[in-house]
Amino acid sequence: MIKIDNIHKKYGTVEVLKGIDLEIGKAEIVAIVGKSGAGKTTLLQIIGTLLPADLGSVTINGTEVSKLKEKPLSKFRNRNLGFVFQNHQLLPEFTALENVMIPALIAQKSRKVCEEKAKNILDFLNLGHRLNHKPKELSGGEQQRIAVARALINDPEVILADEPSGNLDTQNKEELHQLFFTLREKFHQTFVIVTHDLALAKMSDRTVTMQDGKIIS
Numbered sequence: 001m002i003k004i005d006n007i008h009k010k011y012g013t014v015e016v017l018k019g020i021d022l023e024i025g026k027a028e029i030v031a032i033v034g035k036s037g038a039g040k041t042t043l044l045q046i047i048g049t050l051l052p053a054d055l056g057s058v059t060i061n062g063t064e065v066s067k068l069k070e071k072p073l074s075k076f077r078n079r080n081l082g083f084v085f086q087n088h089q090l091l092p093e094f095t096a097l098e099n100v101m102i103p104a105l106i107a108q109k110s111r112k113v114c115e116e117k118a119k120n121i122l123d124f125l126n127l128g129h130r131l132n133h134k135p136k137e138l139s140g141g142e143q144q145r146i147a148v149a150r151a152l153i154n155d156p157e158v159i160l161a162d163e164p165s166g167n168l169d170t171q172n173k174e175e176l177h178q179l180f181f182t183l184r185e186k187f188h189q190t191f192v193i194v195t196h197d198l199a200l201a202k203m204s205d206r207t208v209t210m211q212d213g214k215i216i217s
Contacts, residue, residue, distance in 0.1 A: 001026040001190050002047065002158065007056035009042055016042050018213040020056070027184055029191040031201040034210035040194040041162055043210070047192060048160045049077045061157050078107050082151030082189075086163035088143045090135040090150075096122065096142075097131040100149045107154055114153070121149045125179070141172030148179065152187070159183075161193040165200060177203055 002024040009017040016039045024030050032040045045051035047058055049065050057066045065076060082103075090099045097118055104114040122128050125145045135143055144164065151159055161180075165173040177200045180191055193200065201207045209217045 001028070001061055002192070003057075003059040004043075004047065005057045005059075007043065007046060007053045007058070009039075009046065009051070009054050016213050017046075017053070020213075020215060022208065022215060024190060024192060027188045027190055028206065029180060029184055029204045030193070030206050030208060031204035032192065032194045032208045032210060033196070033198075033201050038210040039213040040210050044160055044162055044192065044194050047158075048081055048083060049073055078103055079154050080157050082154070082156040082159045084144070084147050084151050084159065084161040084164045086166040088135070088147045090143060090146060092135050095132045095134055096127065096138065096146045096149075099135070099146055100153055103150060104153045118149065118153060121152050122146075125149055139172075140168055141175065144168060144172070144176055145179070148176075148183075152183070155187070156189065158190045158192065161191065161195075163195060164193065165195070165197055173197065173199075 004020055004022040007017050007020040020043060032043065034040055042051065046053050053066060057064055059065070060080065063076060065073065068076060097115065100118040100122060101114040104117060105111065119128065119131065122131060125148065127142060127145055127149070130138060130142060138146065165176050168176060183189060184191060193204065195201055208215055
């Protein structure tokens with residue numbers, strides 16, 4: 001599903017990633033752990049095509065994304081990758097329903113289809129009663145589930161999550177962690193999760209530990 005080969009990345013003279021090799025299977029849930037500054041988020045951004053590597057290649061479901069030009073890359077990202085971030089990154093002026101619909105509208109699907117799909121996902125996530133609420137009217141846990149719904153709208157092959165439970169209380173953390181496994185069983189998606197949460201890491205199929213820009217286990 002995901003093959004990462006000899007990835008290097010520098011910021012100025014600082015080498016952040018020092019030759020990363022990693023393979024992740026279809027429907028596998030992999031947690032990437034390590035101290036701050038280990039290169040976890042940089043690696044996730046490169047896998048997610050949000051950041052180019054200086055050297056090496058990333059192949060997702062048979063497509064070597066590191067060779068794609070800007071427009072094909074944006075299209076691939078929109079249709080094949082879903083993102084969940086620590087701070088939700090919901091647009092405050094839009095309702096929950098509208099936030100979820102955005103990636104599908106970008107993919108030029110009809111508004112009617114987008115709305116129906118978004119409602120179905122929000123119902124599945126027990127948020128059907130919050131469709132018309134804006135982010136400021138939602139709890140932290142609800143906002144994060146809205147972000148998960150947005151990540152799911154285009155049926156992506158891969159979900160990439162960067163500290164997804166970092167701002168949640170214990171109960172909401174546990175609910176979010178369990179949700180990932182429920183989604184994997186239902187939709188057979190691959191999850192790559194950067195986390196400091198040891199409970200989530202232990203639940204994952206595999207834990208990858210990074211240190212000083214390298215994978216050490």
